[in-house]
Amino acid sequence: MPRLIAWFVDNPVAANLLMLILVVGGLLMLPQIRKEEFPNVDTDYVQITVPYRGAAPEEVEKGVCIRIEEAIRGLEGIRKINTAAMEGLCNISVELFHDANKSKALDDINARVYSISTFPRETERPVVTEVTVTSTVMEITISGPTDERALKELAEEVREELTEDSRISQVEVLYARPYEISIEISEQQLRRHGLTFERVAEAIRDASLDVPGGSLKSDEGEILLRSKGQLYAGREFEDVVVLKRADGTALRLGEIATVVDGFEDTDLRVRFDGNPAVMLRISRIGDEDTLEIARAVKAYLARKQDSLPSGIALVISRDESQDLVDRLDALLGNAFSGFVLVVLILALFLRLRVALWVSAGIPIAILGALALFPVVGLTISSLSLMGFLLVLGIVVDDATVVGERIHAYQTQGMDARSAAIRGTSEVSIPVIFGVLTTMAAFLPIITIRGNLGSFFAAVGVTVILCLSFSLVESQLILPSHLAHRRARRTSAQREGRVAGIQDAVSNWLERLIANHYNPLMLKVVEYRYLVCAIGLGCMIVMGGMIAGERIVFQYFPSVEGDRLYATLTMPEGTSAEVTQRAARRLESSAERLRERLDQGRSAQESVVLHTMTSVGKRIGRGTLEFGGSEGSNYAEVLIELAPYRERGGMNSTEAAGLWRDLTARIPDALELAFTAEAFSAGKPIDIQLRGRDVAQLGAAAAELRATLQSYDGVFDLSDTFRAGKQEVLLAIRPEAELLGLSQRDLGTQVRQAFYGEEAQRVQRGRDDVRVMVRFPEAERASLGDLENLRIRTAEGAEVPSLSVARMVLGRGYSTINRVDGQRVISVRGDVDRSVNTPERVLASIAKTELPRIAERYPGISFALAGEAEDRAEAMKGLGEMSLMALLIIYALLAIPLRSYLQPLVIMSAIPFGFIGALLGHLLMGIDLVFFSLLGIVALSGVVVNASLVLVDYVNQQRRSGMELVPAVLRAGAVRFRPILLTSATTFFGLAPLMATANVSTTLFVPMAVSLGFGVLFATGVTLLLVPALYLIVDDFLRWARRHFAADAAAEQLERAAAALEASPGENSAN
Incomplete structure (x- = not known):
């Protein structure tokens, strides 16, 4: 490695060309990289749909569903079979294992389904498809006082004209009867x-x-015949x-x-702002760009407005591209603020030129990563930008350590070339292996299981790419730049103000080390066992706080959106007219809500943009749903709010609660739920009761609902056991x-x-x-x-x-649900997370009520579904991969240190990083969520870097002949500045995101809090606890050597004594 470093130092052209390739490559690829709000995900589902028009759910179940279940059961790769038998339709969702061969599974299912010859004669041909998720870009609503045919014909005209644009390929008409x-x-x-x-x-x-009719061949030519x-x-x-x-x-x-x-004779009535309406949904598929599609649609709408019939409105009712722009702008703003803070921190502790070259590693690493985005299939999305934001402070850690060491040698009078080579070579091993440990820590994020797991892979891959290029920059490019900078001028020649600040900070830091840290280290050396006991006590206290639920964990936080939904379910068989009247009540309460929210505002400043009502079909929310809810007994009312920034920070969840309070009781309503979540991992409470006796299932579901109702914070309870x-x-x-x-x-x-x-x-x-x-x-x-x-x-x-x-x-x-061949009734509900958490409710239910119900109703089993099922799968996968990551980190530490025990000393910082992350959540007043755990997992690779640099320096000093305690004290003093710098850059790089009040980025705040506060807390551990542990390990090794040496000496004496005792006998015999 020193030879390669020296070659680049002596060949600045090569270093500059390498930097130019990374920068230009990233800039050239940037316009070609697709932009989207969230990355595409592959689902593990195959959907089977068989229409059996006019048939009741039981006829559908017996005639179609059970026959398909029996046919495909046992096929390789199938994990679960979810079935819904509805009026006129059999819908089967086949869930595959994550590692299953999807193409083969799809072919096998196709073959089995199409080989069934015993379907009722009235069924239509089965449709078997692999489920793919398309990303909605925009929804356009066409409304006005006209008839249904005119609206649909206009919608089809708009669809045809939109798809003529090469940038738009998928447009579907919604809420229009066939x-x-x-x-x-x-x-x-x-x-x-x-x-x-x-x-x-x-x-x-x-x-x-x-x-x-074939063809007619005459002497003049061939003529086709057609009837x-x-x-x-x-x-x-x-x-x-x-x-x-x-x-x-x-x-x-x-x-x-x-x-x-x-x-078709179906009950479907849709109103938008009081007028009949249809809707067009424009989606993105494949490599299409969200922002390009949005621009094309908006340009078309601007042209189309003048040719619309009188009274017809053509408006954008949903714009995901704007959400993307808002989220990207917020993340980019936080990233820029973090970058500025990192540069300022570096400039305070390092000479300005060194600080600027160290900071240059950030854009170089990011642009290098962007150059490879098309190769690895990544896009510019909220998740990849989150990866860039997380790595903002981490990516300069290696450059900071290298730059600080080079700067230290230069200030000691060494020439620039020698300082660059020696300084980089001295820290190259800990820096390289430190970056590798950070990469290893992000591996679990790439392999998370569950419905949400695929989203986070972009974060991990982005971080790993950035770290790879930062390593190249810090080891090859940065030394060359620092070696060839002009000789440092005297302080009188430099700008006095900047130099004065830097000198003041440097002097303050030297005084801090000399007057406070060094004396403290002497105490740590003397009372090292007490120091470790205090550290262990901190861990026990934090464990007690977790066990006592002082720190609340919930899997998925409530993510607010700009839409409020009121979902109504009436008894099966309710006419559309009756449901329509009930929906009118929701519209009336929605109008009262508008009046409440708009108090003190003009009509132009109203926070309610649009209201939409659908009777006969529920309004889609862009989530992955099978079967859907259709029928004259279903209704849903949607309120579209102004964007968060335009409504003065008004909380949409509170608005949904107020809407609930303003709505009078609706007679005979089976379910009425008010929500404001943009998306979720599923119902917070979703308990499946499985069995064959429907009467028992119904009774058990009623008992379970009654029990759940008694829990604080549980609301909107319902079950799927409904009469048809x-x-x-x-x-x-x-x-x-x-x-x-x-x-x-x-x-x-x-x-x-x-x-x-x-x-x-x-x-x-x-x-x-x-x-x-x-x-x-x-x-x-x-x-x-x-x-x-x-x-x-x-x-x-x-x-x-x-x-x-x-x-x-x-x-x-109304609907017969089945899972793996058994009938299922699901009990579902929501939880007010300010009062209780789904995890706490489900843990209590599983411990007390579910065993009692199982005992009273033999033959019934229970399973968690929805958010709980996804949480269990994701947590299991994260735990397994985190353990693997820790083993990899241990190996990466053991190799350069050539020790089995020293890696454990370094890794002792990991649990204290976890403590710091928890304290950060308490300080920020936010709950611990799954995103927090991702930050903690990533933290495990970051916090060991500083410890590795410290321990490696101790080993270097001991190899040079220095005694143990002086080596530990010197390592602490010498490595204090780079350790403090790397921690400060990581924390302040994430500080703007942690302090954000923007609702579009609140989803990512827990991850940043875990990483930022964890690194900050672990700094103190690295500077104090790690040296103490190092000394304790050495004490143990010396004790072991003395003990085994004493045993060996005693054994030798015993053998000698035995030999002496035997000698007289032998002599006498002679």
């Missing part, structure tokens, strides 16, 4: 003309189709001939039926079989009359339009219509349905 052509024929007309639904549907299929008769519009179907009479006349469909070219819609169960009578009727005949004719017979599907533009034949709505609106239905026998006779079928009224389930 088109459908409904052909409604009364029973009277069917009977009058002797028709059936099947005959009408067959007539449509025969008349509406295109048939290729073109496909119908597309509703009015075209009116001319279809359904019956030819004996007299040659034809009966056309329009004569006996009403053809409605409209929308009323059902009429039809069974064929025995006497009907004598007429040739079967259960299938009965079910098919009832389905055709009330749900409809699908005649065909028409591809109309991008839309797949179903053509349905059914009774008019007036003839399928009551039980009387079912009772009056006439069933046709095989001979063509017609009999009343009551005479051939038994009808039993019942009620099924």
Whole structure:
């Protein structure tokens, strides 16, 4: 290594070219790196969807879901099978192991599912897809006092025009019902003309189709033949001939039926600021850039406004690109402030030129890392910027140690070249291995498991890249620059003010070392065992504070957003009109909330930007959800608030709580929840009850809900055990079989009359339009219509349905959830984290109530889901990888030190860094969260650097012949300045982020607090406790040597005495 350092010192052109390559490479790559709020993540899910239109959840479960579960169970790579059987749909989410071969698993699942031949005839083709997460960039709402068709047509027009831009590839229309052509024929007309639904549907299929006719080859060339008769519009179907009479006349469909070219018969009503609305969601996929897409959309909207119909509003209702810009601006601002503080700290302790060259290592390392971003697949995101921010103070640690040592030799009168080579070589081993230990500490962050784990890999990779290039800069580039700086001028020649400050700080530091630190070190040497006992006592006290919950831990903090949600669930079967009236109450309370929040503000300054109401479907939140919630009993109201900076720091969580208080009780509501979280790791409380006896599951769920309700801070409790819609169960009578009727005949004719017979599907533009034949709505609106239905026998006779079928009224389930083949009921709730934590509630429940319920209801098992499940997985993975990282750090310390015990002395700073991190959380008044643990894990590699530099210097002095105690005292005095500098730069580099009040960056504050305060506290440990431990270890080794030496001497004496005792006998024998 010294030869390589000397070569770069003697060849400044090579050093400058290396620096130029890193800087230019980063600047060239910067415009090409994609910008996004959060990095793309790969999911471990495969989704299977099978539509079974018109079927009840139990029919879906038995006819479709269970058959798929049985088919795919046991396939390699499958971890869990989550099933939801809903009305008309089977939705199965297959969770794979993290290390599973996803392509093979997808192929295997496809093969098994498509090999099933026993699905009911009415099911549609299964769709098997690998789940991918697309990032929403923007949502556009089109609203106005017009009809549904006009809104949807305008939305499709906007979609087509947007996708013409090469920067935009994914635009989907939301909250618009699918088109459908409904052909409604009364029973009277069917009977009058002797028709059936099947005959009408067959007539449509025969008349509406295109048939290729091959080709005609003539002397002039080849001509394609086509029979073109496909119908597309509703009015075209009116001319279809359904019956030819004996007299040659034809009966056309329009004569006996009403053809409605409209929308599917589903309950979906959306209002935006009081007007009917549809929405467009623009997403980013692949390598598309969020900011480029946003610019393209905004430019299009500016052009489109003038051509909109009168009264129609086209507004941006959600702009994730602005969130990205705000978060990036905040992080960049904190990074710049941190950089300035680091430079100032270095300038106080080092000569200005040395400080500037040491600080130059920050942009060089960052630009070098950016140059490799495209290679490793990283993007500029909130997470990668967080990595840059974390490394801001760490990245100069190695350069600070090198620069300080070079500066020390130069101030002693050594020439610049020799000082650069000797100073760098002297600390190269501890610096190199210190950086490697820091890299090792960030490895667990790259390999975190769970839904959130993939996000944090960008932080770890960014830090490791920066540290790699900082090592290159500190060992090769920095020595060359410091070796070739101009000779230091006298203080009179330098600018007096800067020099005066630097000299004052330097003198103060020398006095601090001479008058306070050195005398204290003498006491530490003398009372080293007491010092270690005090350190151990601090650890015990901190452990007691954690056990006593003085420091609260929660997995995922509440991340506030700018949107308030009120989610309403009414009983199954509730009409859309009733749900609509309930939603109106939420809108009224939302208006009262607006008045409260806007007190003292003008209309233009209102903190409420928009209000959106959806009945029949819940509003998407950009999270990964399977199945969704649709139906006339669901409603959701959304309030869009002004950005945090524009609403005067108003807390959105408190606003959601106020909205809850302003909302009167809604009769019959099963669930009403108010939230303001931007995103979460899942429900804070989500307990799954698994078993086969549904009645037992329901009773156990009720008991569990009642118990949870008694806990302070627990609110918005609900469970998934809900009665479904009323059902009429039809069974064929025995006497009907004598007429040739079967259960299938009965079910098919009832389905055709009330749900409809699908005649065909028409591809109309991008839309797949179903053509349905059914009774008019007036003839399928009551039980009387079912009772009056006439069933046709095989001979063509017609009999009343009551005479051939038994009808039993019942009620099924709204949704049947299953996990790994067992029915599941989930009990879910939220926790007010200012009062309680989910961890505390779940720990108490698991210890007391769950065992009692399990004892009362044999056959029922429990499992944690949602946030708790993800927490357990992430914590387990983090713990395993942290242990591995500690082993790697130990090895990296043991190799240069050539000792088994000295690495343990150095690593003793790690638990005290943990103590510092906890004290930092107490001082800042924030809870310990998972992000805090990530900072603590990273801290373990940072705090050992200073200890390594200290211990390595002690070893150097001892190798040069110095006695132990003088070597320890000298090492403390010599290494005091670089240790203090590296700790100060790390802390102050993170200080702006720790002090931020910006809501967009509060997510990252706990990580910065752990690292900053941990390093700060560990500095004192390094300067005092590590020397004490070093001496204690030496005491132990000397004691061991004396003990074993004494034993060896005693053994030799015994052997000699035995030999002497044997000698007289031998002589006498002679």
